[in-house]
Amino acid sequence: MDISTKTATAPPPPPATTEKKRATSGATRPGDRIFLGLSRGSGIVLLVIMAAIAAFLTYRAALALSDNTGNFLTTFEWDATAVPPKFGIAVLAFGTVVSSIIALVIAVPVAVGIALFISHYAPRKLASPIAYVIDLLAAVPSIVYGLWGAIVVAPNLTGLYSWLDTTLGWTGVFEYQGGAPRSLMTVGILLAIMILPIITNVSREVFLQAPKMHEEAALALGATRWEVIRMSVLPFGRSGIISASMLGLGRALGETIAVATVLSPNFLIGASLLDPGGGTFAQNIASKFNEASEYGRDALIASGLVLFLITLLVNGAARMIIARRKEYSGANA
């Protein structure tokens, strides 16, 4: 019956004139042409910008590196204006990576928990206010986080750090001398709060998209709510959690002003994460850039290039993790 009505109401096939053909072939319509130009143009602009940034970083970095008398990778010193200059990124790389990892370790479980609560546990009345508050966290400017971290958070962490020192101090990593702990650990905790919203929001979106039919499959087998989440929601959301974490990691790696405000930097790699000291790429650039000579700036740009490469590596690794499980991914369902 369906078919007969369709053929009855369908218009007769248009005469195959050349004009009609051109009109339907797409690219020759002005609207299509403009849109094609716009989208292709945007794509090209993006690539050009990336290439320009890479070229700029590499060129200026090369200038600085050719005169560096220290080992760029291993020197624990940043004396770029001295004659001859001597600087290395070891401390910065260590501080950046360690503070970001601390941030991820703290933020990811909490964010996934909040996201699951919003998507699968909370009654609707509660879910949207919570989601809104999380969004507000993302809207706080990072300088505010920095000031809050330096003035409120850091002094209040002394108790926790003393406890860590007495229970885990023997490891060396959690040794604490006392005093204002404007340290990598404090930076990590602050970064965790800062990257919490993005990880939460992206994970929540992914969890909400988990196919109902797989949740029902689990339910029908007699799964509890947590088992439903474990069998159908988390496997589906796995790659989403990874990309969310990488977005958060990207922000943590590059965070500048909050770190510069909280950290009391030096150019040493201490065994302890709780005592002040250390530094990160972005923090170091921000604190030194204004006073730096032309030469000093090139050195800072060289460190920026390293940060750029680290971020690229992180992204590549995330993509590999996601691609490896593609065969099993929920997108194939």
Add this chain to the structure above:
Amino acid sequence: MAKRIDVSGLSAYYGSHKAIDDISMTVEPRSVTAFIGPSGCGKSTFLRTLNRMHEVTPGGRVEGKVLLDGDDLYASGIDPVNVRRTVGMVFQRPNPFPTMSIFDNVAAGLRLNGSYKKAELNEIVEKSLKGANLWNEVKDRLNKPGSGLSGGQQQRLCIARAIAVEPQVLLMDEPCSALDPISTLAIEDLIGELKERFTIVIVTHNMQQAARVSDRTAFFNLSAVGQPGKLVEIDETERIFSNPSVQATEDYISGRFG
């Protein structure tokens, strides 16, 4: 192991909307009962009240009794999770867990219920896949994802998953509506074998299918859109399709409406 279902005075709601009204019926163990009726008449909703899946829908609630060999599924203190472990379900669209291998899909329900030794698990998975007439097709690729199978194979995988936990009752919600005729035939043959061991209730839009697979048929109808669905009659399938006692049933079956 197969149990009798006695439903009395059962109504189901979505929020304030009454979806089915005052349904009573008995389903005999080791038989196939088919639910037929026009879209929106509440047959799927009714099916989902039999394993307490209805209340998972936001606003879903149920009044009345469903007795499984005399035990009320809706008595206070009954955990719906335990109900669903004894009343298995197969859905309209095949829904194997896409992140699990074929083996893990079949073992999924078992792993929820307790710990099994590897050998036990192997044995039950093989038995269930054989029971679902799928073993010969997948025995060489048990560790491949279930989503790589054809639609009909996926549906049989879902049946294997459902029967692996040895439920008392197996509910099937239009299990063949997303399948081609050959896969449909395979599932129908399978239903004929499964009723030796399980009580089976199947919702179908395909009246020939109801006539082919079921022992008894229940016809559901609704008086108007927005009105709750009702059970018109339930009788031996042969009788429903040859000489039903209600005129509306005959009209529906002979294609005069719906």
